[in-house]
Amino acid sequence: MYNYPEQYAQDIISSFNLTPPIDLSKICEKLDIKVNYEPLGSMEALLIVSPGKRNIIIDNSRNMYRLRERFTIAHEIGHYIIPWHENLQQCDKIVDFKSENTIECEANNFASELLVPQSSLLGDIKDKKVTLALIKELAEKYDVSLVVMARRILEYSDSQSVALIYYPNGNKYIQMKSKSFNKEIKDGRITKSSAHKLLTSYNTSAEVKDVIDSSIWFENDCVSDKIVEESMFQSNLGRVFTLLRVADEDDISDLEWDF
Ligand SMILES: [Zn+2]
Structure with missing residues (x-):
């Protein structure tokens, strides 16, 4: 088990052989995660994992622009992959990076590294x-x-x-x-x-x-x-x-x- 969320992101990039721009639908397909759109109201997104089912739900009652949605999906993939995160996650104001909740910050760090890998960015x-x-x-x-x-x-x-x-x-x-x-x-x-x-x-x-x-x-x-x-x-x-x-x-x- 790794200590840092970023290491899980690096693992996905290398095991699925990905290069930027990172193809999130390919990751979801490989991990058998479905992305659904439903009105959630007070939340931006949810991750629900139950036996045989892995669902990300994106709130469609607000006008989330494409790049924000992309970061949100990467964040939810993070909750799914990071072993110490629970099977139900309710997330809001994700891209604001304002949360003091460690779990939310870890999912954001995972998403940042997944979408903009350090090794590639430094070059x-x-x-x-x-x-x-x-x-x-x-x-x-x-x-x-x-x-x-x-x-x-x-x-x-x-x-x-x-x-x-x-x-x-x-x-x-x-x-x-x-x-x-x-x-x-x-x-x-x-x-x-x-x-x-x-x-x-x-x-x-x-x-x-x-x-x-x-x-x-x-x-x-x-x-x-x-x-x-x-x-x-x-x-x-x-x-x-x-x-x-x-x-x-x-x-x-x-x-x-x-x-
Ligand atoms: Zn979250």
Whole structure:
């Protein structure tokens, strides 16, 4: 028996000989798991295992978009595979990664490793800067959402970066910070940020990249420090996906060329 959920995911990948994008229907077929759609109301998904029957049930009363559903199915496969998880699991708010329940976190770690295997990802991000373009490119390659991909990349990146969701009322939901990131984001609306401008102006493009003073976003920062802000308006969700990275010399000289 393994100690970590990720090891079970690696086992599935190698025993079924899978490469990204991971084919979840093939996994379900091999494991004889059926995926059903029913109205569940208060839950996002269920796993029910009884003698001879293995069922994942996805709530069809909400509009779950395809990539979220994909992560949800991977999460439920995790509950099925991890030996110490019970035969009945009721899951909600899966992709938010907010749960403090160990079992739910383990199923999410399994799903992250299954869909974006570390061994494959490390090759894809080696010597690369964390940019929105990289996150988008790899999200497409692995067939996962931007949020899931940003979390995976920042888990292993040496850069000082943070990925967050910015809402019209100024609320921010931090998705992931890289290990070396230690700045504190200001409370409330960040009115000088591109993220804020994207939500308040109708005349901007859906995506903005800027090198700005670090003090715009962060507490107690020296004015001369610079960060790269890349923000993308997600019109279907009414929010902005933002990536902040401490600027390096290349970013700053690129900026000087722009003027
Ligand atoms: Zn669960």
